Amino acid sequence: MAAAAISRVLGEMPGLAIELVESEAIGTVGVGEATIPQIVLFNKMLGIDEAEFMRETRATYKLGIEFVDWLHPGHRYVHPFGSYGLDMKGIEFHHFWLKGRALGDATPLDAYSLAIVAGVQGRFAHPRPDQPGSPLSKLGYAFQFDAGLYARFLRRLAEANGVRRTEGRIVTAERDAENGHVAAVVLDSGTRIAGDLFIDCSGFRGLLIEGEMQAGFEDWSQWLPCDRAVAVPCANGGDRQPLTRSTARAAGWQWRIPLQHRIGNGYVYASAHLSDDEAAATLLAHLDGAPLGDPRFLRFAAGHRRRAWVGNVVALGLAGGFLEPLESTSIHLVQSAIARLLTYWPTQRFDQREIDRFNAAHVADYLDIRDFLVLHYKATQRRDSAFWDYCRTLAPPPGLAEKLAIFGANGRVFREGEELFTETSWLSVMVGQGAVASGYHPAADLLSDAETLARLAHIRHVVAETAALLPAQDDVLRRIGCDLLEAAA
Incomplete structure (x- = not known):
């Protein structure tokens, strides 16, 4: 991602040479297969044709994330890409939904989202900003793809932009005695590669x-105790909805990511509450098709580098930190850091004030996502295991505690500055995880009770009617030339 983006944006800079050092002998995590809508902008910035990208990476579309059994066993909701309903009287739609609940209308919030209704039905269409009166105008989408194929796709783009790729494993680094910067890396072949800026991936x-x-x-780890994952792909089976699915388990959660040719699966769990063998057995027992390999185990700690940029070294991806992929943010954190690096692209003076700003923004990214992830664990009614007892009773970070308190008082949702997740996202997960608002914005009472209920019913009807008219995702994929592998009979 870094090589493709830097060569695309800065490739014509005089004297700039980009060398990508990779080793086929070193495996990649390769399970970050689900994304959020910002990836659409990244691909557009690279000049990628979406249809070609979908074919090359065996991708499917994604309209949101479905959470199963998180509030309690048997419950499910979807965090959608897009919006709910229609804002009225200058305030957010959900205040009218909350008023409707107070009036006895028990319709779930999910019914007011086109992304959710269409996604559950396996339907997909691109947003239509040219139709401001349609729910399609505010639809968002992302992708689910084979991460290994995406890496190779981007490698070809980077090399076409002049990036030189060197095969080899780095065994040591040389430092400049005067300023402490990394002067060069040395490969296992003995090759020495000098540079001015090193991006650690x-x-x-x-x-x-x-x-x-x-x-x-x-x-x-005190807030996010999961520290292990086991992953295995399986043959296609079940549905191919344009949704990533997260199902709560006794000591964590299981992901399900349907691609064109297979399904990606994994179990993220806390080793203090579950053994590796038990985790693998649980995962293998809950696949939609035959496993396509042996389970692979990963170990990690939730958190971040205190400084992602030190001297002339910038860390991206897992080198910069890790937060479990519950909300598909891993690839976004790479994308966000690349965009920030391009903004603060250094001269050889390496201005420390700019580096400090980069690092502050890096920490802020992780903080915002951390609090959003903790919300899923903290706001639960599950009491069926020691793991969930720990999560339900933990003291939340201050920012999350404040958001929950403000929503509980009057149904208000606040977004801090440039934090990643929108008010819609916070609303979705707070409501989905059972947070209850005791009131709503007073302006919602500018509509009579009868008109409020009538408008809610009309919005539900328009959403359902629009979703029913959308094509099946599989038809959209076939139309752009994708070769879909169907489930075995």
Whole structure:
């Protein structure tokens, strides 16, 4: 991602040479297969044709994330990409929904989202901003793709933009005696590669950012106790909805990501509450098709590097930190850091004030996402395991505690500055996880009770009617030339 983006944006800069060092002998995590809508902008910035991208990466579309059994067993809701209903009287739609609940209308919030209704039915269409009166105008979407195929796709783009790729494994680094910067890396072949700026994409190891620059790590395990994952793809089976599914389990949660040719699966769990063997057995027992390989185990700690940029080393992806992929944010954090690096692209003076700003924004990204992830665990009614007892009773971070208190008082949802998740996202998960608002915005009473209920019914009807007219996702994929593998009979 970094090589493709930097070469695309800065490739014509005089004297700039970009060298990508990779080793086929080193495996990648390769399970970050679900994304959020910002990836659409990243691909557009790279000049990628969406149809070609869908074919090359065996991708499917994504309208949201379905959460199963998170509030309690048997319950489900969807965090959608897009909006709910229609704002009225200058205030957000959900206040009228809350008023409707007070009047006895028990319709779930999900019924007012086109992304949810269409997604559950397996339907998809692109947004239509040219139709402001339609629910399609505010639809958002993302992708689910084969991460390995996406990497190869981007490698071809980068090389076409002049990036030089070198095969090899880095075994050591040389430092400048005067300023402490990394002067060069040395490969296992003995090849020495010098550079002015080094972007560390070495995963959890943090080969340069931690091994050389000792950036430090902020551990958030107290709030996010899951520290293991086991992953395995399986043959297609069940549905191919344009949704990522997260199902709560006894000691964590299981992901399900339907692609064109297979389904990605994994169980994120807390090793303090579950053994590796038990996790693998649970995962294998809940697949939609035959496993396509042996389970792969990952170990991690939730948190971030205290400084993602030190000297002339910038860390991206897992080298910069890790938050479990509950809301599909891993690839976004890479994308966000690349955009920030392009904004603060250094001269050889490496201005420390700019580096400090980069690092502050890096920490803010992780903080915003952390609080949103903790919400899923904290706001639950599950009492069926020691893991869920721990999560339900933990003291939330201050920012999350404030958001929950404000919503509980009057149904208000606040977004801080430029934080990633919108008011819609916070509303979706707070309501989905059982948070209850004791009131609503007073302006909702500007509509009579009867008109409020009538408008709610009309909005539900328009959403349902629009969803029913959309094509099946599989038809959309076939129309752009995708070769779909169907479930075995």
